[in-house]
Amino acid sequence: MRLFASLGAILAVALLLSSCGETAQVRSADLIIDNARIYTVNRDAPWAEAVAVADGEIIAVGTSELVSRHRVDGTEVRDVGGAFVMPGIIDAHAHPAWGGVIALYYCYFSAAAPPDEVIRTIEQCVSETDEQTVWIQGGLWTPKFFEQFGISSPRDWLDRISGGKAIALKDDSGHNYWVNSRGLELLGIDESSEPPPGGVYGRTPEGDRLNGLLMETFAMLNEALPPWSVDHYKAGIHHAVADANRFGITGWKDASASDTELAAYQQVDSEGDLNVHVAACLYDSEGSDVAGYEAMRDRFASGHVHTNFVKLFMDGVPTTARTAAMLAPYQPTYEGEPEVFGPLHMPAETLAEKLTALDAAGFTVKVHTAGDRSVHVGLNAIAAARTANGDSGLRHELAHAGFIDGEDIPRFSELNAVADLSPYLWFPSPIIDDIHTALGDRGSEYWPNRQLLDAGAPVLAGSDWPSVAEDLNPWVGIESLVTRAHPADLHPGKAWGEEALTMAEVLRIFTLEGARALGLEDRIGSIEVGKSADLIVLDRDPLGVPASEVGETQVSLTLFEGHVVYGG
Ligand SMILES: [Zn+2]
Incomplete structure (x- = not known):
């Protein structure tokens, strides 16, 4: 790629434009994408056949003939056989750094996973976690999971498969946590604790105990969990x-x-x-x-x-x-x-x-x-x-x-x-x-x-x-x-x-x-x-x-x- 970057400078050639007799620099292309159906998203010229690139920048867009003026000996030409070409996609709202960490390090189950799959996943994470590691972090659950499968105390349900570890599981919105008893203990949350502003600590219908669901607590948990x-x-x-x-x-x-x-x-x-x-x-x-x-x-x-x-x-x-x-x-x-x-x-x-x-x-x-x-x-x-x-x-x-x-x-x-x-x-x-x-x-x-x-x-x-x-x-x-x-x-x-x-x-x-x-x-x-x-x-x-x-x-x-x- 470094070779390409320097080509533009070395091979720049002057062409005589015959129509008006002026001399103009025509930049040499490192790369030309040709024989393409190019949707430019430029309202003034929405379609093109070819595009030329030099030093990472677009230097020509238009018909194959027009763009070919930028072709020199070292130019790489890619004939894409009429394929559709458009600008790269921009995702205007994502959490990719966090998403990458989840993909690589989370005890991960999908929001659609049934209880037996969640149990299998967590049991495996518990067995693979070494003794020194206190917390297991994972997810992603949905609030509907507990209702759908009749789980009245998510905390007790999780305690049964925790193997003594503290577990904190995020939901699929990233706003809410599901924590077991050991986790609540380490977080210092008990029956008398007040949730943070905007937060809600879930409780069991019978007995009115904390049920392990900590809603709208991501800011607090971000601080409290091992970073x-x-x-x-x-x-x-x-x-x-x-x-x-x-x-x-x-x-x-x-x-x-x-x-x-x-x-x-x-x-x-x-x-x-x-x-x-x-x-x-x-x-x-x-x-x-x-x-x-x-x-x-x-x-x-x-x-x-x-x-x-x-x-x-x-x-x-x-x-x-x-x-x-x-x-x-x-x-x-x-x-x-x-x-x-x-x-x-x-x-x-x-x-x-x-x-x-x-x-x-x-x-x-x-x-x-x-x-x-x-x-x-x-x-x-x-x-x-x-x-x-x-x-x-x-x-x-x-x-x-x-x-x-x-x-x-x-x-x-x-x-x-x-x-x-x-x-x-x-x-x-x-x-x-x-x-x-x-x-x-x-x-x-x-x-x-x-x-x-x-x-x-x-x-x-x-x-x-x-x-x-x-x-x-x-x-x-x-x-x-x-x-x-x-x-x-x-x-x-x-x-x-x-x-x-x-x-x-x-x-x-x-x-x-x-x-x-x-x-x-x-x-x-x-x-x-x-x-x-x-x-x-x-x-x-x-x-x-x-x-x-x-x-x-x-x-x-x-x-x-x-x-x-x-x-x-
Ligand atoms: Zn978001």
């Missing part, structure tokens, strides 16, 4: 980068990165292995203030890691965990139950103050808002920042904004606020069933994507891996934004089919809109001269095949900054 090291996260990032490139992803926004994760990103980048553009949302740890974020931003930024982003949390999830903050109450679970709306993690005024201060300091903020009340409060906070600071041009994001009050939909475009559609949940699935149980009829008005786009709202999409999504595969999300049906047909029907988007809209969301979320729209997100050569070659044309076939898309080649990072 993963920089080396763990570096291995996790390597794992995630390889997976991302295999799926055609060349950019991601890490939706909450701790300082350990940021140190790992920085090291992987300095070693030349970070083959994705990364925007990292600085994690809102206890007591973070603007000066603290500024110090983190400056300390951890590197060539491919952009750190002027912050994540704030306003609520939880709209499942039977009932922790998303809603404008109307959840379904009662027994007759006469006091109304449950789901708690806000901080007062609305505190969010407005924080967001205004961060906006003034140049940070783009992603706010976790899963319920329609937290979305409303989030929009109010962005409005407060606009009033106080004027339009900073920063596009703050409301993440998981699946439930939105009708009157709030036009406010996204008015405030230049972004609806971050994640994770890929806009089709029938067990999680959607759980949301229906929690919210009743309102559960079917989830993800008003068509209304958002028609109202001019900026929209993003992200896998949220490893929350909910099993991997980083973007193609299932791309397919189902159009079909609103389960990508593998495992669950019948459509979820709110009127809210479907078109494939062209969706490809734009996963490329150019993602680039804007990373603050890199001038450098990535479309195939245009001067932009980074982040290109993918697919085995099918998403705009030409039925949308229901897009979920199985295979990427045959991924280029990141002109280098082949996946495929041959």
